[in-house]
């Protein structure tokens with residue numbers, strides 16, 4: 704099976720583009736291929752499939768075999784792949800995901816997409832819809848306790864669930880310790896992606912992430928979107944901010960007019976390979 708290794712700011716994916724539908728063994732395949740010792744190594748396995756609603760369709764399986772509804776960094780990679788490999792001809796395209804249809808605009812240099820802007824849709828803030836086990840219209844600065852420590856989080860779904868926690872120093876925060884305890888907290892029935900964020904200025908934040916289904920990653924596109932929504936809801940940031948991640952920067956705007964979140968950042972193809980195991 705041929706695959707392409709790509710990443711968005713170091714959030715890395717194995718891209719497979721020759722299936723018509725999701726193969727039945729996708730969870731097992733993802734666990735095997737994403738294994739960093741016995742496989743290719745990646746945060747997720749991404750399938751580019753035909754769509755009858757958009758230019759292409761994307762399904763993403765996390766490294767642990769669970770399926771995610773949405774992935775910002777993968778949408779950018781998939782759009783770049785589709786353009787560079789001539790699955791689409793236009794610099795504006797649409798990608799069907801489990802969370803809806805994403806509009807995408809590419810910046811192209813020398814025939815290759817180098818920068819990708821994505822309409823990530825409207826953030827979902829109602830408790831049950833995120834889902835968070837709290838029936839409130841908005842979950843903002845809500846207390847949460849894990850491992851004997853008190854935190855407060857803002858709940859946001861960008862199609863997938865996020866809990867944003869503001870801390871003093873995100874780059875030095877012990878993500879490996881607190882991430883898994885919060886991901887599986889009883890308040891999150893579908894688990895959650897956990898963002899630890901410190902605010903540098905109203906236009907700039909540092910973010911570290913513990914992702915549902917794959918652990919700490921170098922970047923999370925939906926997490927960066929959720930962070931700016933949470934920053935704006937809590938009065939910490941403006942609606943437009945630069946999010947500094949371990950793997951680089953994302954520009955995020957929660958547009959006041961259409962209530963949609965726009966994400967801009969790079970995507971990179973690194974190598975191609977052929978997979979022999981099941």
Ligand SMILES: N[C@@H](CCC[C@H](N)C(=O)O)C(=O)O
Pocket residue numbers: 714765770771772773774775776777863864896914915916917920922923924925926
């Ligand atoms: N890295 C992604 C999100 C991938 C899915 C996530 N692990 C989940 O289970 O929701 C991004 O860039 O958004």
